[in-house]
Amino acid sequence: MSDLRNLDGLVPSALAPSTRKIVLEDYCLNADIGFHDFEIGTPQRLSVSVEVWVDEASFATEDEEAAAWNYDFLRTEIGKLAASRRFNLQETLVRAIYDLVAARKGVTALRVSSRKPDIYPDCAGVGVELASF
Secondary structure (H helix, E strand, O other): OOOHHHHOOOOOHHHOOOOOEEEEEEEEEEEOEOOOOOOOOOOEEEEEEEEEEEOHHHOOOOOOHHHOOOHHHHHHHHHHHHHHOOEOOHHHHHHHHHHHHHOOOOEEEEEEEEEEOOOOOOOOOEEEEEEOO
16 A cells, blocks of 8 residues: 655645535435424424535644534534424525524535425425525
């Protein structure tokens, strides 16, 4: 096995990363969401995806836990938020998730989406998305 440290200084500057992204994709959870009578009080499956672009200082360069942008935070806090109250609209929940993540240190761009996968039998899901771009 080769020693990757031998590559130090060999990557051309034109190939230096220009963005850094953390992803939580298709996080499936149950949420009390929806405005129809049959939805109220009946939790539904919801799929949430979050893409977080972070600045260079917030993206680990060392193979150490302390250097990592904590994506456990995404899963834990989104789960808490979704369970904290009832939401009439996906738009409201996605906005709350967006604001929660956007307030974190080092975030330079953000995309948050949610999908209800069980609404229509002929669709993979219906949902909303917010993005900073």
